[in-house]
Amino acid sequence: MRLQIEKLVYGGDGLARLPAERVSEQTPARGKAVFIPFTLAAEQVEASITEEKPGFARAHADQIVAASPHRTDPQCPYFFRCGGCQYQHATYEHQLDIKREILRENVRRIAKLELSCEIQTHPSPPWNYRNRCRLQVRTSCGFQAGYFKFASRDLLPVEHCPISSPLINRAIAALWQAGRACLPEGLNEIEFFADGEDEKLLVEMRCSGEAKASSLRNWAEELMKAMPQIAGCAIFHTNSRGVGEPLGAIGAQTQTYRTTRSDFRVSSGSFFQVNRFLVDELVDIVAAGNSGEVALDLYAGVGLFSAALACDFRHVISVESSQIAAHDLSYNLPSNGRPICSATDEYLLPLVSGFARADAGHWPAQSPSSKSKGPGRTGKFPRRSFHKPDLIVVDPPRGGLGQRVAHALASVHAPRVTYVSCDPATLARDLVPMLAAGYRIEELHFVDLFPQTYHLESVVKLLKG
Numbered sequence: 371m372r373l374q375i376e377k378l379v380y381g382g383d384g385l386a387r388l389p390a391e392r393v394s395e396q397t398p399a400r401g402k403a404v405f406i407p408f409t410l411a412a413e414q415v416e417a418s419i420t421e422e423k424p425g426f427a428r429a430h431a432d433q434i435v436a437a438s439p440h441r442t443d444p445q446c447p448y449f450f451r452c453g454g455c456q457y458q459h460a461t462y463e464h465q466l467d468i469k470r471e472i473l474r475e476n477v478r479r480i481a482k483l484e485l486s487c488e489i490q491t492h493p494s495p496p497w498n499y500r501n502r503c504r505l506q507v508r509t510s511c512g513f514q515a516g517y518f519k520f521a522s523r524d525l526l527p528v529e530h531c532p533i534s535s536p537l538i539n540r541a542i543a544a545l546w547q548a549g550r551a552c553l554p555e556g557l558n559e560i561e562f563f564a565d566g567e568d569e570k571l572l573v574e575m576r577c578s579g580e581a582k583a584s585s586l587r588n589w590a591e592e593l594m595k596a597m598p599q600i601a602g603c604a605i606f607h608t609n610s611r612g613v614g615e616p617l618g619a620i621g622a623q624t625q626t627y628r629t630t631r632s633d634f635r636v637s638s639g640s641f642f643q644v645n646r647f648l649v650d651e652l653v654d655i656v657a658a659g660n661s662g663e664v665a666l667d668l669y670a671g672v673g674l675f676s677a678a679l680a681c682d683f684r685h686v687i688s689v690e691s692s693q694i695a696a697h698d699l700s701y702n703l704p705s706n707g708r709p710i711c712s713a714t715d716e717y718l719l720p721l722v723s724g725f726a727r728a729d730a731g732h733w734p735a736q737s738p739s740s741k742s743k744g745p746g747r748t749g750k751f752p753r754r755s756f757h758k759p760d761l762i763v764v765d766p767p768r769g770g771l772g773q774r775v776a777h778a779l780a781s782v783h784a785p786r787v788t789y790v791s792c793d794p795a796t797l798a799r800d801l802v803p804m805l806a807a808g809y810r811i812e813e814l815h816f817v818d819l820f821p822q823t824y825h826l827e828s829v830v831k832l833l834k835g
């Protein structure tokens with residue numbers, strides 16, 4: 371059937387509507403929604419339905435009848451088959467337009483807010499931007515490494531990735547050479563992490579239960595010989611809960627990632643922002659225009675934002691749940707920073723409760739639930755109650771804050787809150803209690819950390835009152 375694409379939605383698909391003759395009495399007159407990948411707004415396509423549910427359908431574009439002027443030829447030979455990218459068929463300038471509108475629409479639809487401020491856009495070089503790459507590995511029928519196929523858990527062998535850095539692409543070539551020479555039995559995933567200069571790599575290997583640590587170690591040593599830029603390799607066994615348990619290590623287990631403001635120690639297993647071109651710009655956006663007595667950095671990771679905030683705040687409290695990242699955080703923070711190893715809700719909820727019972731204007735230095743957890747400095751950080759934080763920065767995972775943390779955050783009534791988000795839907799959901807508590811959006815930034823994909827990074831600066 372011939373369908374008209376209305377717009378693109380988060381996830382990368384084009385949205386169309388089924389023709390009227392296929393609409394039942396229970397379906398709205400405008401027709402059931404149909405999601406069609408690799409299309410663009412205003413295009414007409416000949417499509418075949420691949421899946422139909424009560425509320426929506428999915429389809430495949432068999433032919434582009436009327437193409438968008440923003441359509442272009444993809445630069446990657448794996449595009450359309452690979453599940454990693456969704457937008458290579460659109461010019462980069464149009465990709466920015468698509469994501470900006472998706473961000474605006476999610477805030478309008480979920481948070482019920484019509485934005486009054488401009489969405490400030492921060493583009494990236496569209497290729498070779500990733501400093502981290504995770505490949506699936508299969509050895510049952512010879513060596514294969516690559517990504518999952520589009521809408522599938524089947525492996526697509528990939529020997530080059532144009533959105534990854536040049537060093538990572540050389541490592542992918544060395545990986546294939548080493549895998550063909552000797553099969554790494556039991557290896558399921560391999561991840562490359564490049565430093566800021568794209569000169570050195572850390573490697574993480576994840577294996578199944580039947581893998582032998584000694585044979586994987588020997589294979590990893592051969593890979594390191596073939597690729598001298600690999601500084602170290604960590605081997606993890608993935609248990610039944612999907613958690614990686616250390617199985618072995620070769621060489622360095624930390625990487626020094628240099629930014630304009632600071633150098634960061636990043637260990638194997640720690641998170642770091644993946645766009646090597648926009649790390650400094652993202653930090654500048656978060657830290658700009660803020661100063662005061664106390665800043666609270668939640669989901670702090672290795673301290674990327676905390677280190678910058680420490681330049682303009684007298685004290686910075688940084689909360690991180692991962693023990694590996696928390697050790698890096700402790701190492702990376704300056705003397706006026708305090709690392710806390712705790713889940714955000716375990717730290718924040720008792721703190722809010724205690725603050726509600728305390729005299730107005732005073733803020734405990736540490737949550738009762740996290741006094742004994744994780745790394746921390748002693749003697750360098752004042753052991754007294756702080757004033758209420760002048761700024762709270764949150765950078766949660768894709769699932770967002772969640773109801774408990776979002777409401778707790780709103781109840782702190784900090785003068786300023788900066789929310790760094792990688793999912794516009796969970797961001798808009800979490801904004802609801804913040805807006806109800808009297809916050810307003812002062813600035814909204816779209817930072818394109820993930821060109822060629824539907825993923826969308828944004829920074830919202832909220833002001834109380």
